[in-house]
Amino acid sequence: MQIVLVDDHPVFRSGIAVLLNHLFPTAHVEEVGDKANLDRLLIDGPPPDLLLLDLLFPGFEADADFTSLRKSLAVTPIIVVSMVHDVTTIDRLMTQGANGFVSKGARPEEMSAAFLSVMDGDTVCVYPSGPVLTAPADEAVSSLTPRQLDVLRHVARGLSNKEIARELDISPYTVRIHVSALLRTLGIASRSAAASFAASNGLL
Amino acid sequence: MQIVLVDDHPVFRSGIAVLLNHLFPTAHVEEVGDKANLDRLLIDGPPPDLLLLDLLFPGFEADADFTSLRKSLAVTPIIVVSMVHDVTTIDRLMTQGANGFVSKGARPEEMSAAFLSVMDGDTVCVYPSGPVLTAPADEAVSSLTPRQLDVLRHVARGLSNKEIARELDISPYTVRIHVSALLRTLGIASRSAAASFAASNGLL
DNA sequence: GGCCAACCCGTACACATGTACTAGTTGCCA
DNA sequence: TGGCAACTAGTACATGTGTACGGGTTGGCC
Numbered sequence: 001m002q003i004v005l006v007d008d009h010p011v012f013r014s015g016i017a018v019l020l021n022h023l024f025p026t027a028h029v030e031e032v033g034d035k036a037n038l039d040r041l042l043i044d045g046p047p048p049d050l051l052l053l054d055l056l057f058p059g060f061e062a063d064a065d066f067t068s069l070r071k072s073l074a075v076t077p078i079i080v081v082s083m084v085h086d087v088t089t090i091d092r093l094m095t096q097g098a099n100g101f102v103s104k105g106a107r108p109e110e111m112s113a114a115f116l117s118v119m120d121g122d123t124v125c126v127y128p129s130g131p132v133l134t135a136p137a138d139e140a141v142s143s144l145t146p147r148q149l150d151v152l153r154h155v156a157r158g159l160s161n162k163e164i165a166r167e168l169d170i171s172p173y174t175v176r177i178h179v180s181a182l183l184r185t186l187g188i189a190s191r192s193a194a195a196s197f198a199a200s201n202g203l204l
Numbered sequence: 205m206q207i208v209l210v211d212d213h214p215v216f217r218s219g220i221a222v223l224l225n226h227l228f229p230t231a232h233v234e235e236v237g238d239k240a241n242l243d244r245l246l247i248d249g250p251p252p253d254l255l256l257l258d259l260l261f262p263g264f265e266a267d268a269d270f271t272s273l274r275k276s277l278a279v280t281p282i283i284v285v286s287m288v289h290d291v292t293t294i295d296r297l298m299t300q301g302a303n304g305f306v307s308k309g310a311r312p313e314e315m316s317a318a319f320l321s322v323m324d325g326d327t328v329c330v331y332p333s334g335p336v337l338t339a340p341a342d343e344a345v346s347s348l349t350p351r352q353l354d355v356l357r358h359v360a361r362g363l364s365n366k367e368i369a370r371e372l373d374i375s376p377y378t379v380r381i382h383v384s385a386l387l388r389t390l391g392i393a394s395r396s397a398a399a400s401f402a403a404s405n406g407l408l
Numbered sequence: 409g410g411c412c413a414a415c416c417c418g419t420a421c422a423c424a425t426g427t428a429c430t431a432g433t434t435g436c437c438a
Numbered sequence: 439t440g441g442c443a444a445c446t447a448g449t450a451c452a453t454g455t456g457t458a459c460g461g462g463t464t465g466g467c468c
Contacts, residue, residue, distance in 0.1 A: 009308070009309070010309065010311050010312065011216055011219045011220065011308050011309075011310075011312065011315075012215055012216060013221060014219050014222075014223070014312050015215045015216060015219020015220075015222065016219075018218075018219065018222045020363050090409095095290070104213070104216065105213070105214065105215075107214050108214060108215065108218045111215075124254070125407075133304045134229065136442070141283065144417090145413085145414060145415085146414090147414075147415065148414095155396065157397070157400060158346055158392070158393070158394060158396050158397025158398070158399070158400040158401065159397075160393075160394060160455090161454075161455075162454090170415090170416070170417090171417055171418080172415075172418055173416090173417055173418060174287050174415080174417060176455075176456070176457090177415090177416085177417090177457095178415090179455080179456080180455090180456055180457065180458095183456080184457095189362070189364075189456095190361070190364060190424085190455085190456085191396045191454095191455070191456085192359065192360060192362050192395045192396040192398075192399040193361070193362025193363075193399070194362070194396075194404075195396040195397070195399040195400040195403070196360055196361060196362040196399040196400070196403045196408070197362065197405050198400075199399070199403035200403045200408060204401070204404060226413090329430095346438075349443085349444060349445085349446075350444090351445065352444095364424070365425075366424085373444055373445075374445085374446070374447090375447055375448080377446085377448060377449090378445075378446055378447060378448095380425075380426070380427090381427095381445085381446085381447085382445085383425080384425090384426055384427065385425075387426080388427095393426095394425085394426085394454085395424095395425070395426085
């Protein structure tokens with residue numbers, strides 16, 4: 001059994017690797033930290049029996065690269081392991097063919113259970129357990145309209161209204177309206193506070 | 205042997221716990237996720253033989269709480285384990301009596317070595333290994349003047365110039381100068397970009 | 409068909425932000 | 439002692455930002 005574990009964070013990776021070795025003692029866990037090594041591994045070797053995929057790591061474009069990954073690995077189950085757990089992102093991933101979603105905030109036992117279920121052919125989502133700090137944030141974020149969330153992501157990168165307008169191919173006036181609206185529903189006073197909020201909550 | 209491990213992140217914590225169990229097979233590792241439980245543990249039980257401390261977790265004020273922690277635990281070695289690794293923060297911690305600093309970006313083997321050294325009475329700092337993404341960021345940040353870094357931290361929280369002025373008890377005009385200067389030296393165009401940058405680099 | 413939410417575009421105005429100056433104080437170091 | 443870096447405070451000006459309007463389209467739903 002061959003498992004590929006993709007995450008750019010060494011400690012995190014080794015934490016999950018230990019968990020996997022405990023769950024699947026016979027498996028070989030290949031740890032990968034960036035897109036270049038992931039590509040090389042998938043091209044050279046045979047498709048793995050399980051792919052654990054972080055959403056944010058060097059060289060990886062969550063939206064575009066996931067779909068192409070899903071295509072090239074037609075049969076291997078893919079579980080997305082991410083810091084982010086806003087509803088919109090997860091929905092999009094599941095419709096794009098992810099077999100599971102596991103928040104990094106979840107307890108190890110919950111993760112294990114999820115991994116086993118997915119290997120059995122199920123599709124599971126695990127949200128963080130216990131007292132979740134980001135819960136109210138998630139709630140607020142998921143009450144945004146898709147377009148507002150879209151704009152927020154750009155605000156989080158520090159872009160100006162004009163720049164966001166260019167990227168989304170709409171008028172700066174419209175961007176301003178989206179920003180104004182999302183600030184209101186999030187109960188945030190300024191764009192830089194929103195940027196800070198979004199960056200801290202993994203919306204980057 | 206009693207080890208207390210403080211971090212609000214379950215996976216991270218279990219990753220390091222596994223490492224510790226491997227290093228010190230006879231030790232009991234107590235995992236703590238927030239300040240309330242940490243306080244209770246330190247009041248109720250005897251002082252541990254080693255304290256691994258994250259800098260950012262619920263209820264913990266890095267600057268103030270670390271000094272009081274250092275006072276109440278006069279003999280136990282304290283190793284700070286943090287995502288942040290800008291020079292200023294580390295310097296401050298070491299002068300405040302930390303026995304070690306380990307970046308979460310470091311490889312497991314390096315962490316182990318650091319833990320052992322500290323238990324031997326040494327004082328060590330471990331910076332992230334390999335291709336470090338945040339390295340240029342750290343470089344830039346540490347080239348800021350103390351006051352600029354101070355202001356940047358406030359910007360990262362989404363505060364306006366006026367609010368920062370109130371908190372630092374200086375004129376808003378002066379705040380503006382600091383902001384302008386730090387934007388220039390960081391090569392960043394706007395305050396919200398700076399907020400995003402700072403939040404992503406753990407300066408919160 | 410009417411209704412409504414979400415999206416789009418624009419104007420007008422108040423205020424925040426960023427830069428470019430001038431200028432005074434402190435403290436450190438050669 | 440002179441020089442320099444950092445911090446402070448202010449003015450003036452251009453631009454960005456946030457809100458309050460009005461008004462348009464689309465698509466879904468009763």
